[in-house]
Amino acid sequence: MELSSLILIMVSLFALFNIMALLHVRGILHFHDKGMSATAPESLSFGSKVRIALFGMKILKPKGHVDRNSLNPAFAHARFKSSDSIEIDAWISAPTFRPCWVLMLHGFVAEKTALLKEAEAFQEIGLRPFLIDFRGSGESSGYDTSIGYKEAEDVKAAVDYIRREFPLLPIVIYGKSMGAAAALRAVGVLGVKVEALILECPFDNLLATLKNRFRLIAAPPTPFAQILLFWGSVLYRFNGFKHNPEDFARSVKIPTLVIGGANDNRAKPEEVTRVFHALAGKKQLEIVLNAGHNELYDSAAETWKRTISTFINRDVLTD
Numbered sequence: 655m656e657l658s659s660l661i662l663i664m665v666s667l668f669a670l671f672n673i674m675a676l677l678h679v680r681g682i683l684h685f686h687d688k689g690m691s692a693t694a695p696e697s698l699s700f701g702s703k704v705r706i707a708l709f710g711m712k713i714l715k716p717k718g719h720v721d722r723n724s725l726n727p728a729f730a731h732a733r734f735k736s737s738d739s740i741e742i743d744a745w746i747s748a749p750t751f752r753p754c755w756v757l758m759l760h761g762f763v764a765e766k767t768a769l770l771k772e773a774e775a776f777q778e779i780g781l782r783p784f785l786i787d788f789r790g791s792g793e794s795s796g797y798d799t800s801i802g803y804k805e806a807e808d809v810k811a812a813v814d815y816i817r818r819e820f821p822l823l824p825i826v827i828y829g830k831s832m833g834a835a836a837a838l839r840a841v842g843v844l845g846v847k848v849e850a851l852i853l854e855c856p857f858d859n860l861l862a863t864l865k866n867r868f869r870l871i872a873a874p875p876t877p878f879a880q881i882l883l884f885w886g887s888v889l890y891r892f893n894g895f896k897h898n899p900e901d902f903a904r905s906v907k908i909p910t911l912v913i914g915g916a917n918d919n920r921a922k923p924e925e926v927t928r929v930f931h932a933l934a935g936k937k938q939l940e941i942v943l944n945a946g947h948n949e950l951y952d953s954a955a956e957t958w959k960r961t962i963s964t965f966i967n968r969d970v971l972t973d
Contacts, residue, residue, distance in 0.1 A: 672881070679885045685715035685763075685790055685797045716791045718767035725770070729785075734815045736789060737807035743793035744812065745785045747773065752780030754971055755825045757812055757848075759833025760785075761855075761948055762801055765792030769830070772951050779963045781826065786812050788836070801860060802835030802899075803892045809840035813848060824849040826970060831855045831921060831948055835899045838929075842902035850970045851910040852962060855918055855947055858925040859898035866920050903932035909969035910937045911962065915945035915953070938965060 722729040722745050729745035736742050745766060756776045758769045766785035773783040787794040788805045799805070809827065816825055825848040829837035834856035840846040857863035861883055865875035883894040903910075910933050914926035923941055930939045940961050945953035 672885070675878075675881045675885050676889070678882055679889055681711045681713060682882070683799055683801075683886055683890055685799070686712045687715060688712070713763060715797055716763055716765040716768075718765050718792055720767045720770065732815065732819075734811055736811040737804070740789045740808070741795040742789070742808050742811055743787045744815070745783075747777060747783040747785075750777055750780050750782045752782075752971060753823050754781050754849075754966070755816055755820070755823055756781040756783050756852075757809070757816065757825055757827045758783055758785045759805075759809065759827065759829040759836055760788065760791070761831035761833055762799065763791075767792075772828070772830075775951065775955070775959050776828070776962075779959065779966060781966065784812065784816060788833075798890060799832075800890055800892050801863075801894075801897070802832045802839060803860075803894070803897045805832065805836035806839035806844055809836050810844050810846050813840075813846050824970065826850045826852060826966070828852040829854065829856070831857070835860075835897070835902075838899040838902040838906060839897075841908070842905040848908065850908055850965075851906065852913070852965070853910060853929070854913045854950055855915060855921040856899050856912065856926060856929045857921040858900040858928045860894050862925060863920060866922065870919065900928050900932045903929050904934055906933050907935035909935060909965070911940070911965040911969075912937065913940045913942065913950055913958070913961065915947060915950055916941050916943045917945060918947045920947040936969060938969075 722731065727748040729747055732744045732746055733741055734744070758766070758773060760766055760768050765787050769785055773785060776783050786808065788799070788808050790796040790799045813825060827837045827848050829835070829851070831854070834853040837851055837853065838856065841848065841851065861879055864879040864883060868875040868878050887894045912926060912930040914921065914923050916923055927939065930937060942950050942954050942957060951958045
């Protein structure tokens with residue numbers, strides 16, 4: 655084979671590979687009104703994995719199907735603006751018997767109603783839930799996600815709203831997975847002031863969590879994860895290689911409870927532990943046995959409630 659032909663083949667393969675990467679990035683970071691619901695990668699059929707590996711996928715914008723007025727007690731409604739004029743949709747719980755807010759942040763490909771069970775548990779503990787849809791999810795505007803990077807701006811906007819409308823009351827942030835990453839960036843980088851954090855299944859850096867997801871579909875993590883992160887950073891104008899909650903945690907000095915699942919294959923226990931060790935303030939780590947990613951409350955509800963209640967009583971509402 656002539657050298658020119660070999661070079662042409664290599665250039666063509668490189669171009670094809672990058673086109674596939676762009677399709678994947680678009681599929682991961684941009685939701686659609688029509689498409690397929692997100693499915694756990696490990697539960698996909700072999701044919702589906704191959705098809706997604708070649709062409710990416712269109713994921714439906716996460717939408718809730720719960721009427722807030724049907725809840726007992728019912729939730730009030732609010733909307734406010736985040737950065738770049740994104741409209742954030744929020745549900746506000748009725749007052750509880752303790753003077754403290756819990757700002758609740760959902761995970762990737764989810765929306766606020768996914769946290770209603772945990773919200774009810776917080777009400778039992780005495781905290782007043784304030785649930786938001788991140789940009790691109792639920793009833794908030796937009797279709798894009800940055801897996802916690804720009805969502806930190808939504809956290810800041812929510813805290814500003816609470817401080818403005820309900821001054822003087824303490825605020826605890828509860829973030830799950832992507833929500834935990836957004837909370838850490840909001841506090842550690844953007845300087846958002848709250849009284850405490852509860853971080854559930856936080857990943858230590860975005861590159862590592864992308865590699866974990868490639869392993870779930872039996873695809874080589876390197877170089878696929880790096881290439882996807884590069885193109886994601888270019889297309890959506892954020893540096894994914896610096897989206898590292900472990901680094902953000904080094905600037906967090908407020909009391910923080912970190913909870914992980916022993917069987918989590920997305921934010922692995924050792925990755926959760928790295929985030930915990932990086933925290934600069936008073937901290938507590940709880941690893942729930944037999945629990946996977948985002949399954950902590952369902953796997954051990956009483957342990958979850960007891961751990962959080964003890965943390966709140968000891969480190970937040972001490973009077």
